[in-house]
């Protein structure tokens with residue numbers, strides 16, 4: 306409104322100078338603007354000081370170098386030492402295409418000069434300067450390439466700006482940089498007196514204020530491309546993901562490495578289980594047996610779809626495991642019973658809590674005695690006998706006339722009377738027969754899970770050693786047991802010895818602190834050829850970066866990573882990785898609740914995964930087998946017969962009636978719908 310009014314005034318008195326009319330407004334505006342904060346104000350440093358040898362912007366000192374000398378021969382990725390230089394810096398490169406005719410005429414002149422030099426040297430009876438001859442050869446070669454159009458010509462300028470909190474550190478870094486560049490035959494100079502231009506040239510503005518260039522042909526220029534990274538691909542193996550830097554595939558055969566173990570670290574929800582499931586699926590396809598210890602109950606879907614064995618530990622489940630089982634194997638130099646007692650000791654320490662030295666020795670004696678009562682001694686011949694049960698140990702402890710032993714017996718009661726009673730206090734009636742076995746311990750109370758995990762691990766380890774097969778043992782949420790030194794030491798023992806038994810161990814954990822704070826955790830890590838770091842929380846990044854020697858950039862990457870993104874380490878190399886699954890794999894492994902609900906809806910199931918009664922279809926339709934509907938162990942009750950018109954009977958027998966009989970109104974038999982996922986063996990759980 307105000308402006309409109311002024312405008313009218315202006316029109317009414319055109320003779321008056323315009324400035325007079327506008328002045329009050331612009332003054333007002335100027336006042337208002339003075340009080341406003343612009344974007345530039347927000348981002349600008351409080352001061353800038355330009356010195357001969359550096360420029361200080363805010364509190365940070367910068368120093369720019371330009372490169373004037375380049376090596377004669379370069380190979381791919383020759384700038385690597387510069388890229389890897391361990392100091393904060395900006396590197397900027399400017400590439401100027403030049404027109405070939407100009408370069409050619411320049412070259413011709415140069416060539417003529419050099420030829421003249423050589424000719425005069427020969428005439429004078431001097432030895433021809435080798436440098437001139439070499440340059441001439443180069444020039445001729447380039448002339449040839451340019452004339453044919455094989456190469457094009459560019460000018461390259463390369464600037465490096467170091468930054469630091471103080472001048473001393475800056476000078477130190479400058480010396481190191483010069484030396485590093487010297488080692489790859491590059492000569493750099495400080496942009497003395499041109500620090501401001503240098504600084505401006507190396508911020509991402511695309512302005513070359515220094516303009517110090519060097520001629521380059523296409524090939525040499527291509528080799529300066531700084532973002533090459535090691536490709537981590539082997540001829541065979543399974544695909545882990547995509548190299549985010551160059552889009553190549555990360556394919557690895559972990560069984561071909563010095564050990565097949567893998568550690569996956571990442572905060573909750575970063576995609577650890579997804580990655581593990583994906584790998585397990587792919588390994589399984591290649592004939593690897595897969596055993597999974599699943600504290601979160603996430604792997605049931607896979608087991609059912611692939612026809613694996615899904616063992617859920619609940620007191621009502623008929624499957625039992627006896628922690629006292631012996632492998633019955635005799636290995637030179639190993640005392641099977643001794644190792645077993647050690648492992649049981651570790652387990653009992655989790656069950657019973659703190660034990661002092663007195664308790665330890667009582668427990669040792671009691672364990673020996675428990676086995677002895679069953680006729681089992683260090684003699685391998687006796688070790689095939691039926692092993693004792695936890696109950697027997699309890700009785701032995703009660704029988705010892707020592708108050709401390711009595712106290713231990715009481716602490717053991719949760720095994721004998723508590724919720725573990727039905728599961729781990731009976732003879733084992735289960736063996737690893739299925740190539741995919743999943744131990745689900747989600748139904749157990751949280752404090753019992755570490756105990757169950759330890760027992761399962763011990764059981765698997767006992768069985769795995771009996772027959773040699775290519776196997777993958779997965780321990781998801783490993784922090785449950787890694788926080789107990791005795792279990793952690795057991796896991797370490799497996800990691801260390803797994804190779805001999807063709808076993809690869811995967812441990813995944815979100816609790817990096819717990820995992821890496823014990824020596825055993827660190828040892829498991831260093832006994833793993835493959836390590837994967839997914840998104841990390843700010844509280845743990847420092848520990849991670851210390852252990853993995855991460856650069857600032859890598860730290861940033863892990864802090865800001867998306868789901869399924871991270872770093873993949875194999876041996877000396879590591880790359881940024883993104884885990885990608887095919888759509889059919891995704892439907893199997895996702896744990897996104899919304900997606901699962903949608904899939905169930907599409908499959909005609911209710912929110913708990915039960916088949917809904919099929920409404921009567923209006924026209925004959927193929928029976929819809931839900932993609933995600935696992936092969937049922939027991940035939941699922943067929944949908945109500947009366948709802949289905951006769952044409953709709955799925956898989957009805959071709960000739961269901963004896964000859965001569967009159968067809969009944971409804972077909973006599975309905976085979977339950979089978980899934981259409983192919984040949985899925987029924988689960989034998």
Ligand SMILES: Nc1ncnc2c1ncn2[C@@H]1O[C@H](COP(=O)(O)OP(=O)(O)O)[C@@H](O)[C@H]1O
Pocket residue numbers: 571572573574575576577578579580868869870883884885886894895896897898
């Ligand atoms: N690479 C990926 N692509 C797509 N979705 C993913 C990917 N990784 C994980 N997710 C989804 O992200 C969620 C969390 O993944 P999950 O593996 O359960 O995390 P974590 O085991 O680390 O807690 C799940 O819903 C999963 O389906």
Ligand SMILES: [Mg+2]
Pocket residue numbers: 577578579601781
């Ligand atoms: Mg998980």
